[in-house]
Amino acid sequence: MEKVLNEQLRLLVELQELDSSILSIAEKIESLPARLKDPRNHLREATNALQGVRARYEEVRKRKKDLEFQLDEIQDRINKLKEKSREIKTNKEYEAHLKEIEAHNKKKNEVEDELLQYMEELEGMNGVLKAEESRVKEAEEELKRHERALEEEKKALYKEMEFYKSRRKDFVSRLDEELYRHYMNLFKKFEGIAVVPVENEVCLGCNTNIPPQLYNDIKQNKDIFTCYYCKRFLYYQPHHVREGE
Numbered sequence: 494m495e496k497v498l499n500e501q502l503r504l505l506v507e508l509q510e511l512d513s514s515i516l517s518i519a520e521k522i523e524s525l526p527a528r529l530k531d532p533r534n535h536l537r538e539a540t541n542a543l544q545g546v547r548a549r550y551e552e553v554r555k556r557k558k559d560l561e562f563q564l565d566e567i568q569d570r571i572n573k574l575k576e577k578s579r580e581i582k583t584n585k586e587y588e589a590h591l592k593e594i595e596a597h598n599k600k601k602n603e604v605e606d607e608l609l610q611y612m613e614e615l616e617g618m619n620g621v622l623k624a625e626e627s628r629v630k631e632a633e634e635e636l637k638r639h640e641r642a643l644e645e646e647k648k649a650l651y652k653e654m655e656f657y658k659s660r661r662k663d664f665v666s667r668l669d670e671e672l673y674r675h676y677m678n679l680f681k682k683f684e685g686i687a688v689v690p691v692e693n694e695v696c697l698g699c700n701t702n703i704p705p706q707l708y709n710d711i712k713q714n715k716d717i718f719t720c721y722y723c724k725r726f727l728y729y730q731p732h733h734v735r736e737g738e
């Protein structure tokens with residue numbers, strides 16, 4: 494059996510292969526940005542966590558400042574009361590005076606205890622803050638690494654695509670104009686699949702049976718046939734077409 498492909502049919506088959514490659518490269522390029530989703534999420538999570546810690550840190554710092562101010566005020570009042578001690582004449586007055594000082598001292602102790610808690614919390618937060626900051630930095634670097642790798646990959650894919658596109662031009666220039674027009678119409682209609690093999694008397698484009706006589710003709714690969722149902726170009730491919738000799 495003659496296995497040499499009709500020149501125009503061979504061009505169609507190879508054009509289809511090229512276009513499929515170009516399409517799959519385009520799909521790869523389109524899918525690239527999705528790969529930044531995870532590193533972007535990591536960065537967002539780390540940034541949110543850091544902001545949370547910073548907000549708490551600021552709150553505690555402010556509360557600490559307030560308490561220090563309160564403590565100063567209480568101490569002032571105690572000092573003033575102590576200064577007044579000398580002016581007191583009666584025992585009753587003195588008792589009341591001591592009670593007042595005692596009440597202030599009690600308040601002072603309470604404020605000091607609270608202040609101590611906030612100071613401890615602040616101290617502990619320094620480490621947490623540093624850890625969260627370095628987490629953000631790491632996430633930023635991770636994202637940059639991914640972005641750089643992606644750029645490289647994109648460049649390589651575009652280069653590959655350019656190579657296929659220049660080969661495509663060559664193929665198209667050798668292809669009959671009418672055939673090319675039909676090819677392009679099918680290509681658009683069937684989302685990139687215009688030339689399909691036949692196998693066991695079936696068009697692999699639409700899975701419709703091909704009449705035996707037509708199948709035998711197609712098997713010769715000498716003329717160009719189209720599926721009577723989907724109109725796609727058909728060819729017979731027992732092995733690999735480009736090795737068919």
Ligand SMILES: [Zn+2]
Pocket residue numbers: 696697698699700701720721722723724725
């Ligand atoms: Zn078909």
